[in-house]
Amino acid sequence: MLGCLWTPFILVASLGALFFIRGFLFVASDSKSISFMEISDHWIYDVLVGKLFGVPMQVYWAALFTIFSYYLYRKHVFGIHIHHVGDNPDSAAQMGINVNWVRISAFMYVGLGAALAGIFSCLINFTWWPTQGFxxxxxxxxxxxxxxxxxxxxxxxxxxxxxxxxxxxxxxxxxxxxxxxxxxxxxxxxxxxxxxxxxxxxxxxxxx
Incomplete structure (x- = not known):
């Protein structure tokens, strides 16, 4: 998100934020894992990572997220803006598109997807590690x-x-x-x- 404000430094700022947050998690957790085996008896576990008709719920959630992403990218004005900004940000700005906001929103949406993936990973393994997702x-x-x-x-x-x-x-x-x-x-x-x-x-x- 920080990198969206200064185009040449998008990658550097994003990686810097990644390392900062990752380092904070190591310090906050004292590099120790957190186990939550009791979650298997909760209804949230059944809804998110249980099974429906013999198929893991992760498959349904992944399909739902994919369909929503397809609609957002192909049918919604936000997806059109993403396409224009990705193709030519200067031209998109001249068309009246808020380039920085589109970039920040795209980063936020990707972050939401990564957060959901992390939640599913923790629920499947009944454990959170500070190295999760490496x-x-x-x-x-x-x-x-x-x-x-x-x-x-x-x-x-x-x-x-x-x-x-x-x-x-x-x-x-x-x-x-x-x-x-x-x-x-x-x-x-x-x-x-x-x-x-x-x-x-x-x-x-x-x-x-």
């Missing part, structure tokens, strides 16, 4: 790039992002299923990001 940043980047969203913005779809998530999830399981060490997962994730970026660079002119 490594997910790389996976998220890989999924987005595979899904067809380039680094320069202005192009991309919700369906493509979901496809990218599916590919990453399949690869995460596939590496272990092939009998390879889990440490290879990060190697392949990085390789996928590099290949995806190269593909966007080579075909970027055609896309735009």
């Amino acid at each position: 490594g997910y940043l790389l996976l998220a980047l890989a999924a987005v790039f595979i899904g067809g969203t380039p680094t320069w913005g202005g192009v991309g779809t919700i369906v493509g992002a979901v496809f990218g998530v599916g590919v990453i999830a399949y690869m995460e399981v596939g590496v272990v299923a092939m009998g390879m060490s889990g440490v290879w997962r990060q190697f392949f994730n990085g390789l996928i990001i590099i290949l995806a970026i190269l593909g966007h660079r080579f075909h970027g002119g055609r896309v735009r």
